[in-house]
Amino acid sequence: MPSDAAVTDLLAALAYGQLSAFDRLADDARMAPTLASRAEMSAMAALEFEQYRRVAQRLTDRGAVPEDAMAPFVAALESYHALTTPSTWLEGVVKAYVGEGMAGDFYREVAAFVDDDTAALIGEVVADDVRASFAVREVEAAVAATPAVAGRLALWARRLVGEAISQTQHVLADRESLMLLLVEGTGGLAGVPALITRITDRHAERMRALGLD
Amino acid sequence: MPSDAAVTDLLAALAYGQLSAFDRLADDARMAPTLASRAEMSAMAALEFEQYRRVAQRLTDRGAVPEDAMAPFVAALESYHALTTPSTWLEGVVKAYVGEGMAGDFYREVAAFVDDDTAALIGEVVADDVRASFAVREVEAAVAATPAVAGRLALWARRLVGEAISQTQHVLADRESLMLLLVEGTGGLAGVPALITRITDRHAERMRALGLD
Numbered sequence: 001m002p003s004d005a006a007v008t009d010l011l012a013a014l015a016y017g018q019l020s021a022f023d024r025l026a027d028d029a030r031m032a033p034t035l036a037s038r039a040e041m042s043a044m045a046a047l048e049f050e051q052y053r054r055v056a057q058r059l060t061d062r063g064a065v066p067e068d069a070m071a072p073f074v075a076a077l078e079s080y081h082a083l084t085t086p087s088t089w090l091e092g093v094v095k096a097y098v099g100e101g102m103a104g105d106f107y108r109e110v111a112a113f114v115d116d117d118t119a120a121l122i123g124e125v126v127a128d129d130v131r132a133s134f135a136v137r138e139v140e141a142a143v144a145a146t147p148a149v150a151g152r153l154a155l156w157a158r159r160l161v162g163e164a165i166s167q168t169q170h171v172l173a174d175r176e177s178l179m180l181l182l183v184e185g186t187g188g189l190a191g192v193p194a195l196i197t198r199i200t201d202r203h204a205e206r207m208r209a210l211g212l213d
Numbered sequence: 214m215p216s217d218a219a220v221t222d223l224l225a226a227l228a229y230g231q232l233s234a235f236d237r238l239a240d241d242a243r244m245a246p247t248l249a250s251r252a253e254m255s256a257m258a259a260l261e262f263e264q265y266r267r268v269a270q271r272l273t274d275r276g277a278v279p280e281d282a283m284a285p286f287v288a289a290l291e292s293y294h295a296l297t298t299p300s301t302w303l304e305g306v307v308k309a310y311v312g313e314g315m316a317g318d319f320y321r322e323v324a325a326f327v328d329d330d331t332a333a334l335i336g337e338v339v340a341d342d343v344r345a346s347f348a349v350r351e352v353e354a355a356v357a358a359t360p361a362v363a364g365r366l367a368l369w370a371r372r373l374v375g376e377a378i379s380q381t382q383h384v385l386a387d388r389e390s391l392m393l394l395l396v397e398g399t400g401g402l403a404g405v406p407a408l409i410t411r412i413t414d415r416h417a418e419r420m421r422a423l424g425l426d
Contacts, residue, residue, distance in 0.1 A: 019248075022255055026239030035232075035280040035287070039269070042235055046262035049255055056252070067248040074248070 113185025326398025
């Protein structure tokens with residue numbers, strides 16, 4: 001079983017990821033072409049905040065101060081967002097689905113290495129069904145109207161993946177506890193490639209769902 | 214009793230006010246000096262969204278399309294926010310409490326003129342206890358540290374009130390249904406001064422609570 005510190009770090013990284021996703025989704029919602037789609041992305045932001053609140057509460061229950069626990073992860077998450085600030089509504093939609101989806105997959109994978117209670121909480125707060133149907137509908141409509149959009153959004157998604165991987169590596173390099181959690185969980189590095197393959201496969205599924213593969 | 218159209222307009226104005234408050238509070242939260250205070254203002258934003266959702270649902274239940282119903286109120290609310298964009302964290306805090314508080318008082322007053330169900334919903338979605346304790350704590354601490362801040366924030370609050378009144382007048386001038394609701398509700402204009410006095414009194418109470426009177 002991983003150390004208490006590792007589980008706290010994992011929850012703290014997840015919590016700050018959700019707080020920053022709330023913030024960015026709320027911001028990106030402003031680019032919506034209609035009030036209805038703006039309200040939908042705002043709803044996703046509000047949901048991220050609810051999920052943040054649950055994870056922060058769990059940190060508190062574990063005796064941690066959420067703000068202190070999250071502090072080590074602020075720089076990496078903010079870098080990710082700064083390097084992937086959407087310049088159009090559709091970029092925001094793809095980021096909400098692809099970026100948050102991949103983060104969710106990562107946490108779901110790592111959840112297999114921690115205690116059942118923590119794993120259950122993680123599983124509940126990273127569900128992305130709402131984002132999926134929303135993103136698919138928005139992107140399908142846009143590509144139907146302007147087919148050239150697909151190529152640009154596919155490139156954009158590749159950039160999101162690249163930055164997400166890069167920032168995850170920074171976090172793992174800085175936080176020994178999380179690196180150990182991952183290495184021990186996968187059985188001494190041997191399982192890491194399979195984990196990456198699963199995350200990559202799920203990313204590919206999302207791209208197919210969006211019609212951007 | 215006011216017309217169905219007037220009640221729909223009232224709920225739509227309230228709904229868009231909450232959706233735009235969500236958006237602005239989420240944005241202003243970024244100026245927070247600590248992660249803890251950022252999370253608190255983000256929580257207020259998320260709460261506005263939940264309240265928006267309830268009012269939008271009521272609009273749907275009444276047979277209205279929320280987006281269409283809200284459209285006439287977008288310009289006035291966006292003007293208010295554009296003219297009162299906080300440039301510091303404390304200006305954001307004061308706006309969250311004083312601006313949203315005064316809007317809430319206005320809707321609470323007008324709720325007296327509509328059916329009980331609508332009035333009950335309005336009463337529930339405009340409560341401001343959370344904002345109050347948060348704003349008082351933040352402003353008290355800032356003024357204790359730098360007394361000169363008080364004068365600047367008092368001027369800022371006056372500007373918020375001025376712009377809120379100005380935009381409310383624009384809305385009433387454009388939407389006959391709401392003007393009639395107000396005039397008929399107060400008994401043929403006679404009650405309007407008393408209504409304004411009550412809203413002003415509550416604003417003064419807030420300023421006293423903040424130590425900015």
